[in-house]
Amino acid sequence: MSETRWLGDDEQRAWRTYLRMQTRLAAALNRQLQTDSGMSLADYEVLVHLTDAPDGRLRPYELQRALEWEQSRLSHHLSRMQRRGLVERQDCPGDRRGAFVALTPAGREAITAAAPGHVETVRTLFFDALTPEQVDTLGQLAAQVLTRLDPASPAE
Amino acid sequence: MSETRWLGDDEQRAWRTYLRMQTRLAAALNRQLQTDSGMSLADYEVLVHLTDAPDGRLRPYELQRALEWEQSRLSHHLSRMQRRGLVERQDCPGDRRGAFVALTPAGREAITAAAPGHVETVRTLFFDALTPEQVDTLGQLAAQVLTRLDPASPAE
DNA sequence: TTGAAATAGATGACGCATCATGTATGTTGG
DNA sequence: CCAACATACATGATGCGTCATCTATTTCAA
Numbered sequence: 015m016s017e018t019r020w021l022g023d024d025e026q027r028a029w030r031t032y033l034r035m036q037t038r039l040a041a042a043l044n045r046q047l048q049t050d051s052g053m054s055l056a057d058y059e060v061l062v063h064l065t066d067a068p069d070g071r072l073r074p075y076e077l078q079r080a081l082e083w084e085q086s087r088l089s090h091h092l093s094r095m096q097r098r099g100l101v102e103r104q105d106c107p108g109d110r111r112g113a114f115v116a117l118t119p120a121g122r123e124a125i126t127a128a129a130p131g132h133v134e135t136v137r138t139l140f141f142d143a144l145t146p147e148q149v150d151t152l153g154q155l156a157a158q159v160l161t162r163l164d165p166a167s168p169a170e
Numbered sequence: 171m172s173e174t175r176w177l178g179d180d181e182q183r184a185w186r187t188y189l190r191m192q193t194r195l196a197a198a199l200n201r202q203l204q205t206d207s208g209m210s211l212a213d214y215e216v217l218v219h220l221t222d223a224p225d226g227r228l229r230p231y232e233l234q235r236a237l238e239w240e241q242s243r244l245s246h247h248l249s250r251m252q253r254r255g256l257v258e259r260q261d262c263p264g265d266r267r268g269a270f271v272a273l274t275p276a277g278r279e280a281i282t283a284a285a286p287g288h289v290e291t292v293r294t295l296f297f298d299a300l301t302p303e304q305v306d307t308l309g310q311l312a313a314q315v316l317t318r319l320d321p322a323s324p325a326e
Numbered sequence: 327t328t329g330a331a332a333t334a335g336a337t338g339a340c341g342c343a344t345c346a347t348g349t350a351t352g353t354t355g356g
Numbered sequence: 357c358c359a360a361c362a363t364a365c366a367t368g369a370t371g372c373g374t375c376a377t378c379t380a381t382t383t384c385a386a
């Protein structure tokens with residue numbers, strides 16, 4: 015077993031700062047969505063994907079891959095969203111194992127109402143704080159880390 | 171009410187990539203700690219702070235501020251860690267409302283055993299993918315976002 | 327064609343995070 | 357001094373995320 019390559023001071027500081035930003039930013043975005051629109055960031059993402067789909071509906075397995083969620087997470091989450099009337103489950107004629115998840119009118123209204131505020135918050139809290147060069151570097155850097163996390167997947 | 175300032179394509183892409191990296195990196199770090207050391211990242215952070223404290227113990231309210239956690243989150247979390255024998259609660263002579271949380275020997279062993287693998291994973295998955303300039307930009311950028319999130323706190 | 331394997335999805339258990347609330351003790355202004 | 361307020365901490369309820377497991381159906385190879 016080789017020596018641990020500990021982090022240097024600069025790395026420590028950058029890492030800690032990144033972690034803090036990540037935690038706080040996520041919390042702020044969730045809080046905004048929750049208080050202004052009564053939904054979580056997870057709800058938001060589900061609704062966005064459904065909105066982009068033809069007829070506002072998708073097979074759960076498609077949604078799962080788009081979101082990169084675990085299957086059971088999605089299933090549980092859809093159950094909760096269904097209970098709140100944001101989506102509904104429909105039979106799938108072509109594959110009797112499967113199903114469709116579809117936006118309800120209420121779900122469509124909810125995402126329509128939520129989107130502007132959410133995007134505005136992302137812009138205000140994040141992009142407005144950064145230069146275009148920083149945004150560019152971040153995108154590039156994140157892609158590199160993604161490649162390292164999973165060399166197979168295209169990091170975008 | 172003014173027009174929504176939607177995100178441009180570049181911004182969309184950078185934002186999505188950042189979100190993906192964030193999610194996957196956190197998942198990978200949690201997985202590594204969980205499988206190699208049987209603890210979560212949250213456990214790890216609690217143990218690190220206790221290790222750095224004199225006598226390996228702190229008042230819960232100090233720990234809370236250091237971690238920037240909600241009070242009840244910490245309380246619940248300490249209960250679970252106590253149940254697993256990683257920490258113990260002690261009376262606080264000076265303030266009878268209060269308490270101390272202290273590392274147990276098992277807790278100390280756990281963090282000592284977990285740290286090298288965790289740091290190595292952070293280095294491998296994150297720092298090894300980046301140039302020093304990128305690390306620098308990230309730290310700077312994160313500090314700016316933190317300032318925007320909370321102008322009062324020193325973003326460090 | 328049929329049995330094995332893969333796929334689609336649901337579910338229960340359990341740890342985690344937050345919110346609302348409760349209790350005890352300390353602090354302070356009148 | 358003491359009533360009001362603030363602080364330290366715990367707890368119960370509920371939504372969320374993961375793991376293990378289950379069922380039903382489809383696919384595929386011998």
